[in-house]
Amino acid sequence: MFNWRKAIIGGVMAIAALGVSMSSALAAAPQNAAVVYYTLLHNRLEGDENGIGKTQRVAMEIAKQTNSQLFEIKNVDKYPAAYGDTTDQARDELDQKVVLPMAEPVDVSAYKDIYIGMPCWWSSYPRVFASFFQSQDFSGKNIYVFVTHGGSRYGRIINDMKEAMPGANVVPLLEMYDSDAEDYDDAEMTEAVQEALGKL
Numbered sequence: 400m401f402n403w404r405k406a407i408i409g410g411v412m413a414i415a416a417l418g419v420s421m422s423s424a425l426a427a428a429p430q431n432a433a434v435v436y437y438t439l440l441h442n443r444l445e446g447d448e449n450g451i452g453k454t455q456r457v458a459m460e461i462a463k464q465t466n467s468q469l470f471e472i473k474n475v476d477k478y479p480a481a482y483g484d485t486t487d488q489a490r491d492e493l494d495q496k497v498v499l500p501m502a503e504p505v506d507v508s509a510y511k512d513i514y515i516g517m518p519c520w521w522s523s524y525p526r527v528f529a530s531f532f533q534s535q536d537f538s539g540k541n542i543y544v545f546v547t548h549g550g551s552r553y554g555r556i557i558n559d560m561k562e563a564m565p566g567a568n569v570v571p572l573l574e575m576y577d578s579d580a581e582d583y584d585d586a587e588m589t590e591a592v593q594e595a596l597g598k599l
């Protein structure tokens with residue numbers, strides 16, 4: 400006689416096993432792309448290592464929506480605690496085209512699509528990016544740029560990056576006011592990133 404009880408239990412177990420193998424397949428799936436960002440909050444004296452910086456907030460949302468691996472670029476030496484001293488120092492570094500070392504190497508050579516985000520500093524990128532751009536070959540890669548700023552939008556960043564990354568396909572993705580990056584609630588941030596990614 401057909402045993403319904405056994406058949407049902409067997410069926411449930413088979414479905415459970417399938418679920419387990421599907422979730423491990425998902426866990427093992429390679430991440431699509433890399434998101435690399437920098438934020439002042441983690442790079443100044445009296446900053447907050449555990450706080451979420453403005454550019455970091457955008458980076459985390461992009462990583463979430465694109466299933467990307469998140470990387471952070473950090474300076475070796477921290478900027479001063481006083482904002483004005485930091486802006487003065489950054490201005491000098493830009494004028495002198497200083498190549499600032501990174502605290503840790505960031506290797507994204509395995510990825511074809513790389514999202515790179517930064518605060519706009521004197522209309523360009525923070526000079527620690529100069530050593531990141533020199534540290535590997537970006538030719539043939541898609542570089543999607545996101546910038547937070549106080550009004551300059553991308554400034555000269557797209558052109559400066561094209562110069563620093565010969566052969567890369569450098570594409571503007573998103574520019575966001577610092578006040579929005581800070582004040583948007585989660586739904587607004589999700590929507591802003593969704594809209595930008597949708598235009599690619």
Ligand SMILES: Cc1cc2nc3c(=O)[nH]c(=O)nc-3n(C[C@H](O)[C@H](O)[C@H](O)COP(=O)(O)O)c2cc1C
Binds near residue numbers: 440485522576577
């Ligand atoms: C050194 C320095 C230079 C800046 N230069 C500009 C600028 O040229 N144009 C602009 O709109 N905002 C400028 N800002 C403001 C930042 O781009 C903006 O606040 C950004 O969102 C900060 O991001 P973060 O908190 O993730 O570091 C500058 C900030 C600093 C610290």
